[in-house]
Amino acid sequence: ARALALKEAKAEAKTADGKRIQVFANIGSLSDIEIALKNHAEGVGLFRTEFLYLENDHWPTEEEQYQAYAKVLSSFGERPVVIRTLDIGGDKELPYAKLPKEENPFLGHRAIRFCLANPDLFKTQLRALLRASVHGNLWIMFPMIENCSEIRQAKALLNECREELISEGVQVADKIPVGIMVEIPAAAIAADLLAKEVDFMSIGTNDLTQYTLAADRGNEQVAHLYDAAHPAVLRLVKMTCDAAAKANILVGMCGELAGDPSMTELLIGLGLAELSMSASTIPEVKQQVRSTDTAEAKKLAEQAILLEDGDQVRNLAKKG
Ligand code: PEP
Numbered sequence: 001a002r003a004l005a006l007k008e009a010k011a012e013a014k015t016a017d018g019k020r021i022q023v024f025a026n027i028g029s030l031s032d033i034e035i036a037l038k039n040h041a042e043g044v045g046l047f048r049t050e051f052l053y054l055e056n057d058h059w060p061t062e063e064e065q066y067q068a069y070a071k072v073l074s075s076f077g078e079r080p081v082v083i084r085t086l087d088i089g090g091d092k093e094l095p096y097a098k099l100p101k102e103e104n105p106f107l108g109h110r111a112i113r114f115c116l117a118n119p120d121l122f123k124t125q126l127r128a129l130l131r132a133s134v135h136g137n138l139w140i141m142f143p144m145i146e147n148c149s150e151i152r153q154a155k156a157l158l159n160e161c162r163e164e165l166i167s168e169g170v171q172v173a174d175k176i177p178v179g180i181m182v183e184i185p186a187a188a189i190a191a192d193l194l195a196k197e198v199d200f201m202s203i204g205t206n207d208l209t210q211y212t213l214a215a216d217r218g219n220e221q222v223a224h225l226y227d228a229a230h231p232a233v234l235r236l237v238k239m240t241c242d243a244a245a246k247a248n249i250l251v252g253m254c255g256e257l258a259g260d261p262s263m264t265e266l267l268i269g270l271g272l273a274e275l276s277m278s279a280s281t282i283p284e285v286k287q288q289v290r291s292t293d294t295a296e297a298k299k300l301a302e303q304a305i306l307l308e309d310g311d312q313v314r315n316l317a318k319k320g
Pocket residue numbers: 046048087183203204205206207208254255256
């Protein structure tokens with residue numbers, strides 16, 4: 001029985017009717033790699049790079065970043081590793097950066113906005129990523145995308161870095177999928193436009209929920225309003241999945257909702273093909289995938305988005 005359990009844990013997750021759902025790990029520091037491997041993550045759906053910046057007393061150099069990216073990529077071999085570029089803003093203290101205080105940091109100069117405004121800093125990260133690309137299966141993801149122009153600017157800088165490296169005689173992987181996080185309501189609503197610019201999209205329900213419901217994700221007083229299972233959020237998830245299907249690109253989810261096993265069937269029904277979560281929940285979510293029938297899941301999702309609130313959705317999901 002133990003041998004069978006191990007085989008199951010290692011095996012790819014497929015629904016009862018044979019649809020492959022990729023079950024990936026979120027990683028927030030190099031020490032998370034081991035637990036992701038132990039839980040048989042099929043890849044990394046979100047490698048948060050903020051720790052490199054937060055745990056340092058200086059902007060991390062290209063070499064320091066390269067070492068970290070090469071480590072995670074080589075640890076996962078052929079398995080995809082989605083590395084997200086810097087997602088930082090006025091809510092996080094970077095003593096060496098002296099970022100100006102903002103009235104509304106979550107609506108402010110953060111993530112891709114900050115990176116595009118500081119191309120030298122951004123290019124340091126992009127060069128490190130490209131250099132590391134030869135060590136594994138690198139996918140690059142841009143956070144907090146709100147419009148097509150941001151994607152085009154980011155891709156142009158990425159290309160610039162690629163050309164620089166090649167002219168310096170440095171090896172870079174040929175094909176590196178480029179994607180975005182869908183975590184601003186505008187990105188979900190206009191996902192059909194954004195999808196044309198990218199190879200994949202990953203839904204960040206942590207931010208998508210706070211922006212959709214206008215409820216700060218860290219504020220206890222509005223915690224009762226903050227609910228990723230709210231039908232309004234689920235409708236945005238569905239719009240994103242539908243746009244991805246139409247554009248024939250991969251769509252995943254890397255917010256906390258993806259790691260809730262009681263939501264797995266519903267998420268498959270909404271159209272997600274990849275779920276990324278903290279590693280410890282991977283085995284349980286894989287089990288849920290295996291007991292899901294996609295036609296049933298689709299019906300469940302269609303019902304869920306017509307409900308009034310997250311509690312009703314969760315009750316429905318429990319009954320399956
Ligand atoms: C999200 O917003 O859902 C997400 C995965 O990103 P983070 O939690 O790092 O903001």
